[in-house]
Amino acid sequence: MPVLGQNQYGKAQVRLVRVARATRTHRLTDLTVSVALSGTLDDAHLVGSNASVLPTDSIKNTVYVLARERGVASPESFAAELATHFVASQRPVRRAVVDVEEHLWERLGDHSFARSGRETRTARVCREGGRSEVLSGLTGLTLLNTTDSEFHGFATDPYTTLAETTDRVLATEVTARWRHRAERPEEIAETDWNAAYADARRRLLAAFAGTYSYSLQQTLYAMGSAVIEDLPGVLEIRLSLPNKHHFLVDLSPFGVENGTGDGAVYLAADRPFGLIEATVLREGAEERIPTGPAGP
Structure with missing residues (x-):
């Protein structure tokens, strides 16, 4: 008899570019964000019930809204905010894993940039049980x-x-x-x-x-x-x-x-x-x- 094992769902590869224009020198933040949620979500697989499933489109929209309203101080802090939000706001969700990649740009002037040939910075935050694990x-x-x-x-x-x-x-x-x-x-x-x-x-x-x-x-x-x-x-x-x-x-x-x-x-x-x-x-x-x- 088949038994459902570990499962998760989420939104992968959300592309986000945020431009801060509060000063003459603009700040450009270029991210790719992936979110995976798990918890008491078995019914979606076993009986086709979506009652506990937040649409992945809503997950994508949350990424954009939090970036707009709270800013992106660092990949780690933004991943932590997202992970905390999903665990706190969705009762069936017990664990949220958020991966963030930051794509670097070299400054050419106050508002001009060139895509950097340097490495990609990464961050992962896993939120579960009131604690978070942070990987840079x-x-x-x-x-x-x-x-x-x-x-x-x-x-x-x-x-x-x-x-x-x-x-x-x-x-x-x-x-x-x-x-x-x-x-x-x-x-x-x-x-x-x-x-x-x-x-x-x-x-x-x-x-x-x-x-x-x-x-x-x-x-x-x-x-x-x-x-x-x-x-x-x-x-x-x-x-x-x-x-x-x-x-x-x-x-x-x-x-x-x-x-x-x-x-x-x-x-x-x-x-x-x-x-x-x-x-x-x-x-x-x-x-x-x-x-x-x-x-x-």
């Missing part, structure tokens, strides 16, 4: 070291063809999510989430640049450790680092030597790629960041 993060942050990276002494089998190297280009595109201590509404409201994001990002970059790497795994752990050690408000961080391989081009058929010295030429391969993933925890913390792509 980023994706699409491309980093590269031209040296201070080796890879050798690895395991081999009959199919191994990779040569050992003591000098290689190390490149990756960082996806990271980190969980904060703040859980109570007053803690979330009092936190400067923009400053907290900037602090974590700065430490990730410094650790990548400052680590002499013998493997991408070692670099990942150094990056995660820098966040945990320096930011007491962070309990865990999960990193996903693809190895964006750069191979020396064989120019010997043309009588040209192409070593690792000055002027070396590489092929930047986009696939396949190695994928290194791990979570770095504060001692005693519980690992709770979900694996896999962001989203409800």
Whole structure:
């Protein structure tokens, strides 16, 4: 006999651009918001009753109205407001998960912007039982070291063809999510989430640049450790680092030597790629960041 398991519903990928014009210098906020609701909603699946189902169109409209009336101080604070609203206003809803992506723009003038080529900032807030869990993060942050990276002494089998190297280009595109201590509404409201994001990002970059790497795994752990050690408000961080391989081009058929010295030429391969993933925890913390792509 079939039994209904975990279920949720909501509105995904709500696009929102908010323009603040209170001063001569305008502020542009560009977001993609996804909301997932769960609770005592089984009847919608089991008997086709929609009595407890708030239409997803209403969820979309709520995103727009709260953005207009309350503003968007940060992705984390906006996600927390939305999650709190749905749990408080809809009795059948016991749990709300809100994911926010912020798409960055570079300022050209008081009211002119260019789409930034930087990473996408992310936030997730889960509201349940009077408490909220806040995850900050980023994706699409491309980093590269031209040296201070080796890879050798690895395991081999009959199919191994990779040569050992003591000098290689190390490149990756960082996806990271980190969980904060703040859980109570007053803690979330009092936190400067923009400053907290900037602090974590700065430490990730410094650790990548400052680590002499013998493997991408070692670099990942150094990056995660820098966040945990320096930011007491962070309990865990999960990193996903693809190895964006750069191979020396064989120019010997043309009588040209192409070593690792000055002027070396590489092929930047986009696939396949190695994928290194791990979570770095504060001692005693519980690992709770979900694996896999962001989203409800």
